[in-house]
Amino acid sequence: MTTVRFLVNGAPVEVDVPGMRRLLDVLREDLGLTGAKEGCGEGECGACTVILDGEVVDSCLVPICQVEGRIVRTVEGLARRTGDGPVLDELQQAFLEAGGAQCGICTPGMLMAARQYLDAGGGPDDVAIRTAIAGNLCRCTGYTKIVEAIAQAASVHP
Amino acid sequence: MPAEPPVASPATLADAYALIQREPHTPIAGGTDLMVRITGELGSIPERIVDLARLDDLRGISLERSAVAIGALSSYTDIRRSAICREHLPALVEAAATVGAAQIQNRGTLGGNIANASPAGDTLPVLIAMDAAIVVGSVRGERTIPADDFWTGYRTTALAPDELILRIRVPLVPGRETRFRKVGTRRAQAISKVVAAVSWRDHGRSSGWTQVRVAYGSMAPTPIRVRQVEAILEGAHPTPETADKAAAMLAATLQPIDDVRSTADYRRMVAARVLHRILRDAGGW
Ligand SMILES: Cc1cc2nc3c(=O)[nH]c(=O)nc-3n(C[C@H](O)[C@H](O)[C@H](O)COP(=O)(O)OP(=O)(O)OC[C@H]3O[C@@H](n4cnc5c(N)ncnc54)[C@H](O)[C@@H]3O)c2cc1C
Ligand code: FES
Ligand code: FES
Numbered sequence: 212m213t214t215v216r217f218l219v220n221g222a223p224v225e226v227d228v229p230g231m232r233r234l235l236d237v238l239r240e241d242l243g244l245t246g247a248k249e250g251c252g253e254g255e256c257g258a259c260t261v262i263l264d265g266e267v268v269d270s271c272l273v274p275i276c277q278v279e280g281r282i283v284r285t286v287e288g289l290a291r292r293t294g295d296g297p298v299l300d301e302l303q304q305a306f307l308e309a310g311g312a313q314c315g316i317c318t319p320g321m322l323m324a325a326r327q328y329l330d331a332g333g334g335p336d337d338v339a340i341r342t343a344i345a346g347n348l349c350r351c352t353g354y355t356k357i358v359e360a361i362a363q364a365a366s367v368h369p
Numbered sequence: 370m371p372a373e374p375p376v377a378s379p380a381t382l383a384d385a386y387a388l389i390q391r392e393p394h395t396p397i398a399g400g401t402d403l404m405v406r407i408t409g410e411l412g413s414i415p416e417r418i419v420d421l422a423r424l425d426d427l428r429g430i431s432l433e434r435s436a437v438a439i440g441a442l443s444s445y446t447d448i449r450r451s452a453i454c455r456e457h458l459p460a461l462v463e464a465a466a467t468v469g470a471a472q473i474q475n476r477g478t479l480g481g482n483i484a485n486a487s488p489a490g491d492t493l494p495v496l497i498a499m500d501a502a503i504v505v506g507s508v509r510g511e512r513t514i515p516a517d518d519f520w521t522g523y524r525t526t527a528l529a530p531d532e533l534i535l536r537i538r539v540p541l542v543p544g545r546e547t548r549f550r551k552v553g554t555r556r557a558q559a560i561s562k563v564v565a566a567v568s569w570r571d572h573g574r575s576s577g578w579t580q581v582r583v584a585y586g587s588m589a590p591t592p593i594r595v596r597q598v599e600a601i602l603e604g605a606h607p608t609p610e611t612a613d614k615a616a617a618m619l620a621a622t623l624q625p626i627d628d629v630r631s632t633a634d635y636r637r638m639v640a641a642r643v644l645h646r647i648l649r650d651a652g653g654w
Contacts, residue, residue: 324471345557
């Protein structure tokens with residue numbers, strides 16, 4: 212067992228787990244954050260995408276021993292908490308409006324890949340958006356509405 | 370949940386050397402190959418793991434007198450962002466940009482690609498074509514292995530069980546040009562069907578090319594140099610006739626296999642076509 216301390220969506224957490232446990236399992240099983248999904252467990256699908264120190268990673272490929280002292284952002288951290296309850300961030304809102312989610316399995320990962328794309332200054336450019344989500348597979352939407360949603364959010368918040 | 374073998378995270382290289390000399394440990398760098406192995410779906414599950422992430426000696430990209438030194442823990446993203454690599458090793462930057470997608474590029478390392486020893490490893494032909502040297506270390510000290518001698522058989526390397534890859538030295542050769550091509554199923558996240566790197570020195574109009582290197586991946590149990598084709602190009606100019614001869618020799622020499630990703634015939638034809646294109650672009654015809 213290893214004690215690992217890190218930040219999740221701004222809050223400090225501490226877990227006592229085997230060092231090779233996947234970040235995905237720590238989030239879902241140990242911390243109860245079930246937003247990140249396991250699609251393939253081998254880096255192909257991106258359903259488990261989270262942001263680690265400002266970079267997108269597949270949390271199924273990250274052992275928790277490498278997360279000590281680092282900053283993790285998951286889909287649970289996107290909505291802003293206000294006095295009137297949580298308010299969706301502009302990407303989540305755009306996915307709702309554009310029909311960017313169907314079954315929803317890919318959505319948390321898509322949102323985090325898109326979040327990082329926008330945070331890095333990405334704009335409403337089709338090719339750039341498709342490159343940013345190239346590591347995220349969707350079996351339902353055909354991608355067009357996802358790309359539209361990201362472009363919409365990028366235009367709202369240039 | 371996948372297996373969770375014990376893992377040690379040494380803070381210094383000396384500690385890491387001592388640990389893996391006492392008992393064999395499988396290193397983990399970015400984990401993009403190793404974390405798939407602990408699911409048990411791809412080969413055996415390692416018994417003990419040593420985490421390299423704290424070994425800062427294995428980080429950084431620097432310009433030495435006549436070489437670029439790339440720390441084994443440099444990720445594909447590090448390589449793509451490095452001003453040194455962009456200026457001096459554009460073919461390696463290009464190769465890094467074709468690996469996986471952003472999630473893989475942010476985590477996967479050059480040292481991991483080398484040690485993993487997949488015949489389809491995308492950077493490996495580039496390292497061979499650029500005469501790169503792999504610097505490895507253990508309790509016994511450091512030694513340097515030319516890239517061309519590093520991959521000894523299908524997924525085997527010249528690395529001893531208690532050695533780590535420390536860095537990769539790529540010599541800077543005046544006037545050297547290197548070209549990289551990858552053919553896969555789609556642009557992102559695709560394992561190569563054919564991957565090629567060709568380099569040469571061009572001394573101007575009168576004399577032909579020298580120090581020609583033709584390296585391929587996904588065509589044999591290891592990444593390979595194709596010396597018969599190099600011999601045709603050495604001292605020659607990239608004319609249509611030379612290109613035809615070189616491509617025909619390549620097709621006659623390579624003996625790829627049929628597998629789930631491609632057929633041998635397809636690989637051989639595409640490999641020859643890729644070389645022909647590189648020579649055509651170089652010749653400007
Ligand atoms: C979805 C996906 C897509 C991929 N796409 C590509 C692709 O397009 N092209 C490509 O070439 N590869 C690809 N890969 C494979 C992988 O990403 C690369 O091989 C990567 O470079 C491995 O580096 P790593 O740091 O993640 O290695 P790890 O998984 O940490 O290690 C890989 C192997 O190398 C050993 N090792 C690592 N570092 C050292 C060291 N310094 N000294 C000694 N041994 C060491 C480990 O013990 C292990 O056996 C892909 C993988 C996935 C999951
Ligand atoms: S579950 Fe991690 S990439 Fe598919
Ligand atoms: S919405 Fe179902 S996989 Fe994308």
